[in-house]
Amino acid sequence: MTDSPLSTDLVDACVPLAADSPVYAVRHQRDKVAVATQGSYAALFDPALSGPPLVERLLAAHAIARSAGSTALQAHYRAQLDALAPLSAAQQAAADGAAVESLAAFGEGPRLEAVLAFTRTLTDRPVEGDRAALLTLPAAGLTTAEVVALAQLIAFVAYQVRVVAGLQALAALGGDAVAPVAAEESAPFVHPANLPPPGEPLRINGFTSEVLGWKSWLPVLDLTQATAEQVRVLDTSHPKARSSDYYLLLVQQPRILQERATVFNAIMYAPGGLSRAERELASAVVSRINGCVYCASVHAQRFEQLARRNDVIAQVFTDPETAGTNARERAIVHLSIELTRDPAGFGAAQLLAARAAGLSNLEILDALHAVAIFAWANRLMLNLGEPVVGG
Template sequence: MILDTAQSDCLDAVIGIRPGEALDRLRRQRDKVREGVESSFQALFSPDGPIGLTAGERLLIALHACRLSGAEGLAATYRQALDLLPDEANPTRRIEAGAPLDDRLAALMAYAETLILNPIQGDQAALEALKSASLSTGDIVALSQLVAFMSFQIRVVAGLALLAAPVAPAHASDHDASNVLQPIDAHPQVVFTLEPLAWSPWLDTVDPAAATDNQLAVLKDSGPTATQSPYYLTLVHQPEILRHRSNVFNAIMYAPRGLSRAERELAATVVSRINGCVYCGSVHARRYEQLSKRNEVILQLFADPTTAGTTDRERAVIAFSVSLTLQPERMAPTDIAPLRKAGLDDLEILDLIHSIAIFAWANRLMLSLGEPRSTKRD
């Protein structure tokens, strides 16, 4: 692997979690998530993985994502890994020496910056720029997965750091919720709905009839309808990354105990609303409605997440989801206090962190690789 640590996994290494301590015991209650995250990390950063991006490119993109997000601890980890590469394989050496970015690296960095900072601007034109830089469909899928995983990892690290901190008393948040939605509301064409939607890819999909045995196995494991899903048939261009990403998603959204299924779907809808992902918003709002047998909070959320919620618990879950989505680098232990005051225990908070983070990942794939469309006939 590119990043070699003595810790049991990449997140333990970054946060400094020691075996047997409270946060380690908590994480082990979600072993499938823990293992899936580490497997995803290895699939994305292993030097012998089937990814059309060099080790130096992948690490530089990860470093760039961390710096853009203010994730200093993670940034130091990826910078250290870059420094272990030989000079000819380390693009930071050339950049810091003043060499201009070549067209390929410039396209990679620009695409990563868009997905990290404003994923709603990931569009077909962005993919065409990558194709112009000679990236194949498989390369583009790998790049999107890599950047989306970094968005996930950054938020999990931020959330775990909050859980590792001493318990803080509840008081008013330092964040001003009245202005957090400006980037999203600047796009009036984004209209959220409870109506079922379809999703159309901007890239060629894998034909199931021509898929490899490995691709078919990954599709089968991803879900009962994956072989008919344009989304999965796009992602399966990189089957190993998809395999581990599906494992993480399922382990987060369907784990027993802890946060209720409905509240996980509520968090997914919040993140999708903030990121401007209409398709994910529709799917997970309807799942919330099915599980909770009510939708008034969804209608409030679609209108204005900063004021949504019918109970203190809902308002706490929504506010935390907004903050971790928009500004993980600014989170403080006081941001968890309202969750605890509303009755969430640490396992429920961990599930909430995971649910928020996985939709930082999912939204970026949906927004960057295709677009939603209505299923209604004219």
């Protein structure tokens, strides 16, 4: 492996993880995730990408890492900015999040101001990245392909921040000795009388488990104009990708979409480790916290299909802070909330309940990955379009 920043595993370097460490070993049990995470980074920061100029991408990434409190990633993106070109005092101030007046030093003040304003909104308050916020980007001169690349980059770095924070916490937790955990209850499950049976929609606090569609706010790809690469990526991404606004929008950056699909599938469907239903539970919790109605609906449905119950989903929709029908679910819910809200404050203490509830290092890693991938997924769904009733 070379010393190129695009080929050296950035997550391993930022945690940092030595090749002989237990957490390195467990991370690379999910090597497809690790490889596709690095592949996503390489695609998004490729100087040849037909997206925003590399300096804009690096400034956006630096702003996200800074806002999220990720010291290691902030240092990395700052070093990449410095390597690209020495920054003036005004440029350094802009990179460090100073007043937007200093952005004129880059020569494209209004455009860069729009890019960084959108970046800050998606980083800190993704639910506020509405149609009006998105359309500031085309108004500032970005093409649809550039907006797609920027949205993917912002969402990816939000994911990257949480993967690094989660692995740092797992390394600090230490060990992998899991004591047997006694069942909290031995009685058979009885579905709560106040809830509709699984398969019938829940509707609580603006969230639902009914089937929703999704409509893009930007022009989607005309299939008659698709390249061979775009068609290939669509056909390997999802069975209905050719008729989905989501995929027809994102495929305007096909390499990035391909890497993202690989990360997502490797996280959500890998055998062993955390159960599929528990991964769906973590995904629904993150979506509830971020206010992503579409993602919450999809993953509520999948949890119900796998677990054949909806009680914990109703709890998540009602009050995620108190959700969970047993210690294991409560630990997954709280881990998901804490890593979503405060990656900088996430440490070993936030994993103690998961360890006490019997989760192994691999199961904890799967939960951390599920949280992180929905930092990515929610930001795309919230900020590029909107849910619509009906699948």
